[in-house]
Amino acid sequence: MIDMFELLAIIIKVLVVFAGTLVGIMIMTLAERRVAGFIQYRLGPNRVGFGGMLQPIADGLKFFSKEDVIPGQANRPLFLLAPLAVMIPALMTFAVIPFGAPMEIAGRVVKLQVADINIGLLYILALTSIGVYGLVLAGWSAGSKYPQLGGLRSSAQLISYELAMGLAIIGVIMISGGLTLNQIIAYQQETGWNIWKQPIAAFIFLITIYAETNRLPFDLTEAEQELVGGYHTEYSAFKFAMFFLSEYANMITAAAFMVCLFFGGWDVPFIDEAALGGWGVLLSVASFLGKTAFFLFLYILVRWTLPRFRYDQLMRLGWKFLLPLALLNVFLTGLVLAVKG
Amino acid sequence: MAVVVKTYEPKFWDRFYLPAILKGLAITLTRIFVRKDTILYPEHKHVPAPGYRGLHRLNKHADGRIKCVACEMCATACPSNCITIEPSAAPWDDGEERYPIKFEINLLRCIYCGFCELACPKDAIELTEVYDFANYTRDSLVIDMDGLLEVYEVTSQGSIYTRQNAGQPVKVAQQL
Numbered sequence: 001m002i003d004m005f006e007l008l009a010i011i012i013k014v015l016v017v018f019a020g021t022l023v024g025i026m027i028m029t030l031a032e033r034r035v036a037g038f039i040q041y042r043l044g045p046n047r048v049g050f051g052g053m054l055q056p057i058a059d060g061l062k063f064f065s066k067e068d069v070i071p072g073q074a075n076r077p078l079f080l081l082a083p084l085a086v087m088i089p090a091l092m093t094f095a096v097i098p099f100g101a102p103m104e105i106a107g108r109v110v111k112l113q114v115a116d117i118n119i120g121l122l123y124i125l126a127l128t129s130i131g132v133y134g135l136v137l138a139g140w141s142a143g144s145k146y147p148q149l150g151g152l153r154s155s156a157q158l159i160s161y162e163l164a165m166g167l168a169i170i171g172v173i174m175i176s177g178g179l180t181l182n183q184i185i186a187y188q189q190e191t192g193w194n195i196w197k198q199p200i201a202a203f204i205f206l207i208t209i210y211a212e213t214n215r216l217p218f219d220l221t222e223a224e225q226e227l228v229g230g231y232h233t234e235y236s237a238f239k240f241a242m243f244f245l246s247e248y249a250n251m252i253t254a255a256a257f258m259v260c261l262f263f264g265g266w267d268v269p270f271i272d273e274a275a276l277g278g279w280g281v282l283l284s285v286a287s288f289l290g291k292t293a294f295f296l297f298l299y300i301l302v303r304w305t306l307p308r309f310r311y312d313q314l315m316r317l318g319w320k321f322l323l324p325l326a327l328l329n330v331f332l333t334g335l336v337l338a339v340k341g
Numbered sequence: 342m343a344v345v346v347k348t349y350e351p352k353f354w355d356r357f358y359l360p361a362i363l364k365g366l367a368i369t370l371t372r373i374f375v376r377k378d379t380i381l382y383p384e385h386k387h388v389p390a391p392g393y394r395g396l397h398r399l400n401k402h403a404d405g406r407i408k409c410v411a412c413e414m415c416a417t418a419c420p421s422n423c424i425t426i427e428p429s430a431a432p433w434d435d436g437e438e439r440y441p442i443k444f445e446i447n448l449l450r451c452i453y454c455g456f457c458e459l460a461c462p463k464d465a466i467e468l469t470e471v472y473d474f475a476n477y478t479r480d481s482l483v484i485d486m487d488g489l490l491e492v493y494e495v496t497s498q499g500s501i502y503t504r505q506n507a508g509q510p511v512k513v514a515q516q517l
Contacts, residue, residue, distance in 0.1 A: 038373040043381075305369045306362065 005108060013114050014095075021094055025248040026056035032300050039304045063241035071142060071234050078141035083235065083242035086134030089127040090246035093253040096120040098181055100266050100285035104277075112266075112285065113182070120181045121169060124257055128212055131250060132158045135214070135221055135231045138243070142234035150230025153311060154221040157211055160318030161218070165208035167326035171201040171333045172261050185265035193269070195262040200329040202262040204322050209254040211314070214247060215299055217306040218314060255295035256288070263291050388502040389470045394453045396471035397446055397484070398492035400464060406433070407490065408465035411441040415457035415466050423450035424457060444486040449479060469496045 030045070030052065037044025046052040070079060097120075100112035117123060132154055139151015172194055173179060176187035188194055195202045211218040222230040232243045259265060266284035276283065309317065354360050380387050389395065400408045411428035427443035457466050469492060476482050484492075495501060501511040 035373065038377070039369045041372065041375065041378045043377055043379040301366055301369055305365045 009105075009110050010114065013110075013112070017094055017099070017114050018091065020099075021091060021249055021252060022245075024252045025245055026060075028248045028251065028296060029056050029059065029244075031296070032303075035297070035300045036304050039301075060241070063238050066237040068237040068239065069234075071144065073143035074234065075141040075143060078137055079234075080239075082134050082138035082141055083239045083246075084134075085137055086131050087242045087246040087249075089130045089134070090249040090253070093124055093127045093250070094256065096123050096181060097253065097256045097260060098185060098265060099256070099288050101281050103281045111182070112281070116180065116182060119179045121173065121179045121184075124253070125166065125169070128250065128253070129158065129162065131246065134246075138235065139221075139231040142231075144234055146228045146233045147231050150221045150223070150227050150233070153223075153227075154214070154231060156311070157214075157218065157220055157314060160315050161208045161211035161322070164204055164318060164322035164326045165212065167323070167330055168198075168201040168204040168208065169261065171198045171326075171329045174330070174333050174337060181260045181265065185260060185267060188264040189267050193262065193264040193267070198262065198329070198333070200325060200332075202258075204326050204329070205258060205261065207317075207322065209258060210299070210302065211318075213250045213254050213299075215251065216303040217309050219308060220311060220314060223308060251296060251299055252292065255292045255299065258295050259288065259291040386473070386502040386505055388500055388506070389472065391470075393470045393472070394455045394468040396448070396469050396474055396492055397451075397457070397489060398467055398469050398496055399444060399486065399489040400467060400493055400497075401490065407440060407486075408463045409441050409444065410437050410463055410465070411439040411444075412462065414460040414462060418456040418460035419451075420454060420456060421450045421452050423447040441486060444489060446484050446489070448474070448482045448484055470500060470502065471496060 033055070034044035034046075034052065036042075044052065045055045048055045048058045070076065095114040096117055098111065098113035098116075103110045103112060135154040136151040139147040139149070139154065142148070172184060175194070175197055176184045178184060178187070184194075191197075210216075214221050220230075221227075222232070224230075227233070232240055235243060266288040268283055268287045271283065272280075402408055410431075411426055413426050413428070416422075416424040416426050423446055425443065425445040425447075426441050428439045429442040431437055431440045453468065455468050458468055466489075471492065474482075495511060498504075504511050
């Protein structure tokens with residue numbers, strides 16, 4: 001028998017998370033352009049409604065009204081499938097991320113998280129990797145050179161950062177002893193944020209999420225100067241918008257993931273959220289949003305500061321620097337845990 | 342004499358790139374708060390420096406008579422042949438025997454070099470600071486004598502952009 005309260009709570013949470021992600025994407029597209037403008041002594045888009053606030057809506061309308069071109073040489077089914085293969089995992093990933101302290105409604109505890117599955121970490125890693133398949137598919141199915149090169153690079157990039165990323169997370173799993181994000185956050189609430197205990201892992205993870213989300217300095221798959229946009233060169237109209245949206249959705253998820261793993265998730269330091277009741281929940285959500293916003297801002301700042309890595313430089317960074325460092329981190333963590341007993 | 346070539350030896354920390362990256366991030370971060378160079382165009386217009394070569398005008402004497410004597414020196418000096426003058430015998434009798442009955446400048450052919458201004462013996466043709474006279478048709482960008490005289494009326498009372506920025510609407514060359 002399905003519990004009606006549970007069902008309703010889940011539906012509301014799904015809607016809130018979905019709408020929240022979309023609003024986040026809209027804010028990000030605008031923020032990116034405004035901040036880029038500011039960094040370059042410009043103002044950025046400031047004309048469309050309330051000082052540029054409605055720019056993302058105008059962009060969306062434009063994407064809807066554009067002609068949707070499918071190249072003749074494209075593999076049609078795969079070409080149509082690829083944007084979905086990128087977008088759906090991108091929007092699904094956020095489901096396991098807790099965005100606030102558990103809330104008490106009518107005597108029942110509601111977790112502010114769509115799905116509390118016991119392998120939350122693996123779920124996120126798996127889905128973000130599936131997103132890369134979409135990029136490779138998009139690159140291959142378009143049947144033209146630049147997207148193909150972009151897709152190839154995407155797969156090469158995947159193997160060079162993903163190992164280091166996984167190993168960086170292993171350090172966190174070792175000290176907190178659990179694969180669910182709630183466990184990791186609870187651990188951090190008890191003993192302080194993981195950034196103080198796993199600085200090397202946090203550093204590696206921060207670098208690899210830039211590669212994961214195809215953002216500068218690791219946007220080799222797009223590389224508009226050399227690959228004319230890479231995997232999405234042949235895409236237009238709403239299919240292009242889907243790639244665009246999923247890139248930002250991935251960024252939001254990656255930033256939230258970073259916050260959960262190393263910066264205590266929704267935890268507010270020195271405050272016991274549970275004792276504050278409703279205000280505690282609100283505070284925890286605000287704290288989570290604030291921390292995530294910080295990392296999203298860092299994304300933008302890094303994009304407009306660092307030049308792109310070359311293909312071989314990325315490989316070298318991944319295999320010769322990040323991977324050994326991550327292994328060392330796992331070893332050190334193990335050593336400390338063994339000594340402590 | 343031997344030239345000393347400075348070679349760059351990366352120091353220990355340089356190999357990590359991090360100090361350099363943090364320095365770069367600090368630079369971009371501070372630039373966010375720096376005053377922006379953007380001029381919000383239709384509301385606020387850039388005032389060109391004196392000597393800017395923009396739209397032409399035909400000057401008038403203090404009594405309102407056109408200064409041009411239709412000598413066609415400007416048309417001769419013009420490297421892009423954009424000036425068309427039709428002279429006629431002057432109706433007045435003070436030594437100036439000719440005056441133009443037609444004076445057209447093709448603003449699309451013009452390269453705004455200012456040679457006409459230099460060639461003119463009567464200081465009749467001049468380039469003004471006006472730069473925003475874009476239009477939709479080619480025909481509308483061939484300015485005639487009335488237009489050139491009107492530009493004089495508008496621009497001889499100080500910078501039109503300073504006036505526009507102060508909130509006074511000034512329209513240059515209505516028929517353009």
